Amino acid sequence: MxxxxxxxxxAIAAEVRICKACRLYEGTTNAVPGAGDLNAEIMFIGEGPxxxxxxxxxxxxxxxxxxxxxxxxxxxxxxxxxxxxxxxKHRPPENRDPLPDEMAACKPYLDHQIEIINPLVIVTLGxxxxxxxxxxxKITQIHGQPKYxxxxxxxxxxxxxxxxxNPTLEPQMEADFKRILEVIAEVKSxxxxxxxxxxxxxxxxSDPSTPPxxxxxx
Numbered sequence: 001m002x003x004x005x006x007x008x009x010x011a012i013a014a015e016v017r018i019c020k021a022c023r024l025y026e027g028t029t030n031a032v033p034g035a036g037d038l039n040a041e042i043m044f045i046g047e048g049p050x051x052x053x054x055x056x057x058x059x060x061x062x063x064x065x066x067x068x069x070x071x072x073x074x075x076x077x078x079x080x081x082x083x084x085x086x087x088x089k090h091r092p093p094e095n096r097d098p099l100p101d102e103m104a105a106c107k108p109y110l111d112h113q114i115e116i117i118n119p120l121v122i123v124t125l126g127x128x129x130x131x132x133x134x135x136x137x138k139i140t141q142i143h144g145q146p147k148y149x150x151x152x153x154x155x156x157x158x159x160x161x162x163x164x165x166n167p168t169l170e171p172q173m174e175a176d177f178k179r180i181l182e183v184i185a186e187v188k189s190x191x192x193x194x195x196x197x198x199x200x201x202x203x204x205x206s207d208p209s210t211p212p213x214x215x216x217x218x
Contacts, residue, residue: 005116006038012109012116016089021105024090024098030057034085034113041184042077043119044068045110045129046086047159048098054091059084064160068125071160071177083117085110087129098128120152120187121180126159144176146183151191153183 013033019025032049035058044060052062060068060079072078088098088106114122124130127139133154134142147154157176163169 002038008116009038009113012112016106016109019089019105019109022090022102024088024092024102024105027093028090029054031089032057032059032086032091033089033109034059034083036079036083037081038083038117040081040083040117041120042082042123042180043114043117043121044082044084044123044125045132046084046125047128048086048088048095049091050095050161051091059086060160063164067160067164071174074174074177075181083113083119085113087132103128120184121146121155122152123155123157123180125157126162130156143172144179146179146186148187148190151187151194153187155180155183 016033017031019031025031032053036043046059046064049059050062050064052065053059059065065079068084069079072082087103087110089109092098092102122133124133130137130139130142133147134156137156139156139158142156143158145156155176158169158173160173163173
């Protein structure tokens with residue numbers, strides 16, 4: 001079963017690497033499907049690959065990646081134990097914001113990755129990934145506030161690049177990050193309760209077709 005899931009995840013990565021469903025593949029060096037533990041309890045969804053990610057074909061390997069690893073150490077984890085990906089799998093030109101049609105083109109890949117990994121918690125990094133599950137929400141107002149739905153938690157956080165550009169956000173980012181383990185415990189508790197008869201599961205999170213506008217965080 002694990003082998004089947006690993007093969008399915010590898011197949012997605014292979015499809016992403018040859019994908020021409022939108023304009024983003026033009027002028028890029030590598031697609032960035034995502035990387036991490038097949039059995040991860042935590043899945044991080046960022047916005048799009050940057051310069052370093054495009055060169056290496058891996059997510060969060062530049063300064064933002066270094067900061068993300070620092071945050072993971074705070075909760076005694078490392079990137080090998082989580083799964084990291086983005087809402088778009090190719091680098092937008094000049095690190096601009098991903099456009100709605102570009103995110104729509106990548107959506108089936110991301111949806112399938114989520115289905116295969118089935119994480120307890122999806123941590124959104126930045127406003128575009130946040131927009132999948134918190135339509136109309138403002139990151140400055142809802143960061144660190146989890147949403148529980150469909151047997152899973154969704155936790156919106158600032159993008160690491162935003163914190164690097166505005167260091168005053170760092171204490172709040174670290175405080176929000178420390179909530180992840182607490183949120184995992186709550187999801188496990190809810191899943192246990194939902195195994196009992198007559199316990200209904202909440203509907204899945206929203207996935208608006210037009211995500212909120214955002215300035216580039218890279």
